[in-house]
Amino acid sequence: MARDTGYRPAELAAEDIDAFLADHESKGLLRFITCGSVDDGKSTLIGRLLYDSRMVFDDQMAALEADSKKVGTQGGALDFALLVDGLAAEREQGITIDVAYRFFSTAKRKFIVADTPGHEQYTRNMVTGASTADLAIVLIDARKGVLTQTRRHSYLVSLLGIRHVVLAVNKMDLVDWSRDVFDKIVVDYRAFAAELGIEDVLCIPISGLMGDNITAASTNTPWYDGTSLIDHLETVEVDDERLARRPFRMPVQWVNRPDLNFRGFAGQIASGVVKPGDPVRILPSGRTSRVARIVTLDGDLDDAQAGQSVTLTLTDEVDISRGDVIAAADQPCEVADQFETTIVWMGEDELLAGRSYWLKIGARTVSAQITEIKHRVDVNSLQESAAKTVGLNEIAVCNLSLTQPVAFEPTGSTGVWGASY
Amino acid sequence: MAAEIERPVMLYSVGKDSAVMLHLARKAFYPAPPPFPLLHVDTTWKFRAMYELRNRMAAESGMDLLVFKNPEAEARGINPFDHGATLHTDLWKTEGLKMALDQYGFNAAFGGARRDEEKSRAKERVFSFRTADHRWDPKAQRPELWSLYNTRVNRGESIRIFPISNWTELDVWQYIMREGIPIVPLYFAAERPVVERDGILIMVDDDRMPLRPGETPEMAKVRFRTLGCYPLTGAVRSEASTLAEVVQEMLLTTTSERQGRAIDHDQAASMEKKKQEGYF
Known part of the structure; x- marks a missing residue:
């Protein structure tokens, strides 16, 4: 194999460092996950993305070559999975146990990719990785088609409110780049995704090992006229852009009172934009006021938007504590103390109806009781069945009763606080 | 976390990542000072310039600075020259940190580690849970x-x-540049006295360093990509004397940031092992 390997810095960095830095700072960030079954080649795909975007340094490359010979699964050729699987147990068993976060950037965007485990017993680790993602790459082995695990992962992806899915049909080299094989898998998967309500699905035939359709169109798939994987990742809309367009909400994390003359409310803006003078409503109390200042160490701001962490002061003395939500007065969020919700159970002990649990939503922690387990959802078939308890990694629809009302938004409209566990 | 945990502390190692973390905390709690102290787990072998910046930043931030030196390591006079890098790091840093947390009763500690540094770090949660024996x-x-x-x-x-x-490392540098955060001058190239030992350029920062036969400190234009104990931290020859030049050099180099650290040169899973034992 021709060795054109290793880290290659951007040319602009050498020519004009100031221009490079200005350009890099203005790049957006996309967070995505890869999920799929064991041996579908997830880690290999990520290793390939790092390698193709020149993020592998010489010393790491040397370590990879040594590791590939020692424990690699590619007969001594470069085993990209070893770039990613970092835990000793993972390298021994050749599987992914926990989420690994990797970073790379292209000319257009910065990326954080979470490589999530495929095994059912590590579902909670997959959910951890998926919760912060804008996009999910669902990998399928072209020889095997849509499997039970593909369905489970896609269901979890839809449950966590990830809006964009890429179906990467991998190992196309092993089915002779057959268009029929690809088309059949796409039809199967689209039918299932529609059932889950996933609207944006892009299907790409790839080979993670060989690099086909990863950064550029492959000559092996003349029948595929869609974009390459990287092209799509560089252009798909990220959640931050969408959240900024929604009504203003900020859960209060900290009441800042350095002295008697200052009382500010610190938090990260979950959605929308805020300016001094904006009328706001405090939830759950329902009191109203106006924003006086947006305070930061570098001076007051004229406005702030979703994703920024700021301290707000208000024009009135309003009683606000940690966990309250400051929202746009004309479009406040809802408040309730009774919920029907879907729970992914991640505790070692079973979830029991009647028992009290802590529920954390935004910056508030309240006591909550499961009043009824309505039914369990089989993560593989989506079949509902009656249940008295919910075990580790199982999913159930339950009724919850809280000891005090909380402000909330249904999952999918804001990522940050559809959450309960 | 500051709101929910009884006794938090910020670990402050004086490196660039610590500098960024401290700056973020000051911004988050402004106009109040951050409501927790800084803890420096000292080995007595850091660069002198690091101690200077540490004291200056503690004073400027209005935060309490706690300095902890493992009394056992101090009594035994543990140093990297006589006892080797492994024992030195283990006693001063790993054991020292555990002792400090136990002694003060801190149940949460902020650290400036990043997932892009190393493969087992890439797997770690933002809130990383440790057992009662710090594992x-x-x-x-x-x-x-x-x-x-x-x-x-x-x-x-x-x-x-x-x-x-x-x-990422680039994010850290860009933030330091944008916010004008003070960092230890050792990150910038300057003429410094160095000797080459076992393939690594060591800066002779004080007269505690025993010179081997044939070794004479020479002045060379060098800088450091990471900072730790001076006898264990390799310098690189460099002309980069401004932030922009440092970033440029980082982008054009072909080896990773941790390559200069003696501590990481064991087998691939070494960091994971050290962390299971309680290393930061």
Whole structure:
């Protein structure tokens, strides 16, 4: 194999460092996950993305070559999975146990990719990785088609409110780049995704090992006229852009009172934009006021938007504590103390109806009781069945009763606080 | 986390990642000072310039600075020259940190580690749970969804918190540039006295360093990509004397940041092993 390997810095960095830095700072960030079954080649795909975007340094490359010979699964050729699987147990068993976060950037965007485990017993680790993602790459082995695990992962992806899915049909080299094989898998998967309500699905035939359709169109798939994987990742809309367009909400994390003359409310803006003078409503109390200042160490701001962490002061003395939500007065969020919700159970002990649990939503922690387990959802078939308890990694629809009302938004409209566990 | 945990502390190692973390904390709590102290687990072998900046930043931030030196290591006079890098790091840093947390009763500690540094770090949660004997169990990490963090610990257990987990080395440098954050001048190239030993350029920072036969310190234009104990930290020859030049050099280099650290040169899983034993 021709060795054109290793880290290659951007040319602009050498020519004009100031221009490079200005350009890099203005790049957006996309967070995505890869999920799929064991041996579908997830880690290999990520290793390939790092390698193709020149993020592998010489010393790491040397370590990879040594590791590939020692424990690699590619007969001594470069085993990209070893770039990613970092835990000793993972390298021994050749599987992914926990989420690994990797970073790379292209000319257009910065990326954080979470490589999530495929095994059912590590579902909670997959959910951890998926919760912060804008996009999910669902990998399928072209020889095997849509499997039970593909369905489970896609269901979890839809449950966590990830809006964009890429179906990467991998190992196309092993089915002779057959268009029929690809088309059949796409039809199967689209039918299932529609059932889950996933609207944006892009299907790409790839080979993670060989690099086909990863950064550029492959000559092996003349029948595929869609974009390459990287092209799509560089252009798909990220959640931050969408959240900024929604009504203003900020859960209060900290009441800042350095002295008697200052009382500010610190938090990260979950959605929308805020300016001094904006009328706001405090939830759950329902009191109203106006924003006086947006305070930061570098001076007051004229406005702030979703994703920024700021301290707000208000024009009135309003009683606000940690966990309250400051929202746009004309479009406040809802408040309730009774919920029907879907729970992914991640505790070692079973979830029991009647028992009290802590529920954390935004910056508030309240006591909550499961009043009824309505039914369990089989993560593989989506079949509902009656249940008295919910075990580790199982999913159930339950009724919850809280000891005090909380402000909330249904999952999918804001990522940050559809959450309960 | 500051709101939910009883006794938090910020670990402050005086490096660039610590500098960024401290700056973020000051911004987050402004106009109040951050409501927790700084803890420096000292080895007595840091560069002199690091001690200077440490004291200056503590005074400027209005935060309490706690300096902890492992009394056992101090009594035995542990140093990297006579006792080797492994024992030195183990006693001063790993054991020292555990002792400090136990002695002060801190049950949560902020650290400036990043996931892009090393493969086992890439797997670690932002809120990383430690058992009562400070062990990290990578197979039993807690779920961590959205930005909701589980801060509940039993007596004796603790949490290590990595607020800049998802930053890359480039992000850190860009932020230092944008915010004008003070960092130790050793990151910039200057004429410094160095000797080449075992293939690594060591800066002779004080007269405690025993010179081997044939070794004479020479002046060379060098800088450091990471900072630690001076006898264990390799310098690189460099002309980069401004932030922009440092970043440029970082982008054009072909080796990773941790390459200059003696501590990482063991087998691939060494960091994971050290962390299970309680290393930061």
